[in-house]
Amino acid sequence: MGPLACSALLATLLPFVTRGFADTGSSRGPRQLMSVSQPGVCRYGSKLECCYGWRKNKGHCEATCEHGCKYGDCVGPNKCKCFPGFTGKICSQDTNECGLKPRPCEHRCMNTHGSYKCYCLNGYMLMPDGTCANSRTCAMVNCQYGCEEVKEEVRCLCPSTGLQLGPNGRTCIDIDECSTGKAICSYNRRCVNTFGSYYCKCQIGYELKYVRGHYDCVDINECAASTHKCNVHAGCLNTQGSFKCKCKQGYRGSGFECSGK
Structure with missing residues (x-):
């Protein structure tokens, strides 16, 4: 068979060969083919494989981050994109929004884990847009963190769900989520109360490590x-x-x- 005949035969069979690769797969569905236009795909000779720092997962290449991204997504080899409110190489550090410029709050700011809360000086009322409006009524009540007016009734506010109004109805006191049972920590973590909030920490004898794609508290081998x-x-x-x-x-x-x- 001559070269022209071979080319004609190949042109005839190519659609069937290509369709066979695309449609052949497990019983779960058609096999997905990688393309150089997909992120993390590199050409090695005639083969398409995941680039260095990427791994194949369900027909696609996904980036790998050796130490994980605690509060974020892995978007490239050892490159994390942090969720809002977090920073750092592996997104493990809380962003203190209250220290940013320009300041996010008009009057006072309270930093929280992954976020922040705004509150007003005494005599001002917190508005829906986060600004503070002068209020004679609030000034008379003498609230610690500002107030709101609901149906002509003045009520003092606390800037965090981890705080509650004290007996005098004007100042805010901390809610100990650890002792009240309101804290949600996994079985191998203990609760540490903070003013206005709490956080979960590994139990004594355990340390936080990135294992098999997620962070977990693992046993410390004190002997080794x-x-x-x-x-x-x-x-x-x-x-x-x-x-x-x-x-x-x-x-x-x-x-x-x-x-x-």
Whole structure:
């Protein structure tokens, strides 16, 4: 068969060959073909593969971030795009919006985890757009964080859901979400109360690490890290969240203290 005949035969079969690659796949649906126009796709000779720093997932190439993006999305190899209110290389740091210029609030600002709250000076009323309006009524009530007027009734405000009005109805006191049970922390994290809010921290004996695509509190191996307090004549046994000490043969004691028999 000559070159012209081969070219004609190939032109005839090519649509069927191409359609076969596109339609052949698992029972879940047609196989998805990568294109150089897709992000993270590189051409290696005649093959299309994920570029360095990208991995294949369901027919597409997705970026990989070695240490993850705590409060953001991985948009490129080791490149995070942080959610609003967070910053840092892995988006683990809270942005203090109150320290930004121009200031986000007209009067006073309270920074919160991933956000902020505006409140007004005494004698001013917080408006829906976040500005503060002079109010004789508010000045008479003497609110700590400003007030609002609802149906001709004046009510003092607190700038955070973690605060509540005190007995005098004018000042705000902290709500301890940890002791009241309002805090939501996973089983291996403990609650730490702050003024107006709270945050979750790994239990003692655990540390926050990026494991298998997400952050989790994992056990600290005190024995391997040599951070245990076992006696020099004792062996160290790592346990979940802690460790145990046992005196070596020929010694007795608690493991923290060992003496010869």
